Amino acid sequence: MRLGDVIEELVEERGLDRSVLSTIICEGIQTAYQKRYPDLPITVTYDKKTDEIHVLVEKEVVQNVDDEELQISLRKARGIDKKLDLGDKVGVPFEGPIGRIEIIRAKQVIASRIREIEAASVYNEFKDRQGDIVIGTVNKCERNGVDIKIQDQSAFLPSSLMIPGDKCIVGMPIRCLLKEVLLEPRNENQLILDRVSPEFVAKLFELEIPEVYEKLVEIKRIVRIPGYKSKVVVVSNGQNIDPVGTCVGVGGVRIKPILKELNNEKIDIISSQESMDDFVRDALKPAVVARVEIADERTANVWLAEDQRSLAIGRMGQNIQLASQLTGMDIRLHSLDVPQEIEESSFEDADHTDSHTDEQHDENEG
Numbered sequence: 001m002r003l004g005d006v007i008e009e010l011v012e013e014r015g016l017d018r019s020v021l022s023t024i025i026c027e028g029i030q031t032a033y034q035k036r037y038p039d040l041p042i043t044v045t046y047d048k049k050t051d052e053i054h055v056l057v058e059k060e061v062v063q064n065v066d067d068e069e070l071q072i073s074l075r076k077a078r079g080i081d082k083k084l085d086l087g088d089k090v091g092v093p094f095e096g097p098i099g100r101i102e103i104i105r106a107k108q109v110i111a112s113r114i115r116e117i118e119a120a121s122v123y124n125e126f127k128d129r130q131g132d133i134v135i136g137t138v139n140k141c142e143r144n145g146v147d148i149k150i151q152d153q154s155a156f157l158p159s160s161l162m163i164p165g166d167k168c169i170v171g172m173p174i175r176c177l178l179k180e181v182l183l184e185p186r187n188e189n190q191l192i193l194d195r196v197s198p199e200f201v202a203k204l205f206e207l208e209i210p211e212v213y214e215k216l217v218e219i220k221r222i223v224r225i226p227g228y229k230s231k232v233v234v235v236s237n238g239q240n241i242d243p244v245g246t247c248v249g250v251g252g253v254r255i256k257p258i259l260k261e262l263n264n265e266k267i268d269i270i271s272s273q274e275s276m277d278d279f280v281r282d283a284l285k286p287a288v289v290a291r292v293e294i295a296d297e298r299t300a301n302v303w304l305a306e307d308q309r310s311l312a313i314g315r316m317g318q319n320i321q322l323a324s325q326l327t328g329m330d331i332r333l334h335s336l337d338v339p340q341e342i343e344e345s346s347f348e349d350a351d352h353t354d355s356h357t358d359e360q361h362d363e364n365e366g
Contacts, residue, residue: 016114016117016118020117021114022046022048024110024113024114024117025046025053025110026044026045026046026053027044027109027110027113028106028107028108028109028110028113029044029053029055029106030042030043030044031105031106031109032098032102032103032105032106032109033055033094033096033098033102035101035102035105036096036098036099036102037096040057040069040070040094041057041058041070042055042056042057042058042094043055043056043057043058043091044056054093055093055094056091056092056093056094057069057070057091057092057094058089058090058091058092059071059072059077059089059090059091059092060072060087060088060089061073061074061077061084061085061086061087061088061089061090062074062086063086072090072092074086077090080092115185119183119184119185119190122153122181122190122191123181123182123183123190125151125153126153126178126181126191127181129178129181130178130179130180130181131177131178131179131199131203132177132178132203133175133176133177133178133200133203133204133207134150134155134175134176134177134178134193135150135173135174135175136148136149136150136155136173136174136176136193137149137171137172137173137174138168138169138170138171138172138173138174139154139170140170141168141170144158144159145157145158145159145160145161145162146159146162146168146174148174148176148193150191153191154189154190154191155176155178155189155191155192155193156189156191156192156193157174157176157193157194157195158192158193160196161179161192161193161194161195161196161197162195162196163195163196163226163227163262163263163265164226164227164263165227165263166195166263175204175261176193176194176195176200177193177194177195177197177199177200177203178191178192178193178194179192179193179194179197180192195226196224196226197224198222198223198224198230199222201222201224201230201232201258201262201267202219202222204258204261204262205219205232205247205258208254208255208257208258209246209247209249209254211238211241211246212234212247215237216236216237216238216241216246217234217235217236217237217238217241217243217246217247218234218235218236218237218243219232219233219234220233220234220235220272221233221326223322223325223326224322225318225321225322226265227263227265228265228266228314228315228318229265229266229267229268229314229318229319229322230262230265230266230267230268231267231268231270231283231322231323231326232247232267232268232269232270233270233271233272233326234247234269234270234271234272235271235272243269243271243272244269244270244271247269248269255267255269268285268286270282270283270285270326276294276300276327276329277292277293277294278292279327280292280294280300280302280323280327280329280331281302283322283323283326283327283331284302284304284312284319284320284323284331286311287304287308287309287311287312287319288304288305288308288311289302289303289304289308289312290303290304290305290336291303294329295332298328298329298330299329299330299332300327300329300330300331300332301332301334302331302332302333302334303334303335303336304333304334304335304336305335305336306335306336309333309335312333313333320333
């Protein structure tokens, strides 16, 4: 195969610039010669018209040659170029051989330089999209994650950043957050994707709800346990705009595509409240709270009916865990049906709640 054909093939397959590729190939071959002949000023050029590589050694034009490797007589030099004179430098074809080790080194240099250029190209193409939603197609299912094609580029969604219940089906379209765009590939991956972060949920809201994208409704905070529930605090920046109703839509038409994307993970949308009492009350949804008392900067006492207790705690204590993260408070639950001196429950008690009772009420969570 002609060298020109190799260059054209690489241009077609990898979208690289022809002149850049020819320069890289010359650099690789020059490296091989320099390794074999470190004391000689060797240069390598590619002639596109003849499709030939020229290996030249620079020699000084002299009257009498003392060093055959570095000097050339004036008579021979003018056979190359009649304008040459004593003291000039001229590139003379180099005939010295190179061995197998040098050839392997040349291939390594060429491959390495191509990878560097490809990495720089990917970085420049995607760096401004870091933190945005990207749409790709599942390309390959691997033990530690999923390889996804985005605009003919490979991206990687690690298993640790997949939502519980995510399926890996080759050819399936998938939306992810572009979590990281690396300068150089790490474990052969340069684009790292994510589906478990609160930022992914926030970006889905921006895609599906125009008022969120336009900042008429602003997301103030999101806490999340992927696969179970997200709690989203929203505030209205426009007149006569109900932030919660805007996000839900008539009959849930706006929130349903987001729920589907999250494998039907529950989402509690909460209106931002100036009163911490009201904020704690809303954070414990879907439970109905009777009374809230803020004991200090870090503690909130909450009274509710016994049949609301499991809803407030949630499956394996996850609802009250999210509410605590959202408000920054240690939420202590008290039953309306039991005297306070007998019933003292806190967030820590949630881990010891009867799991059967939690699961029974979990189906009713909103």
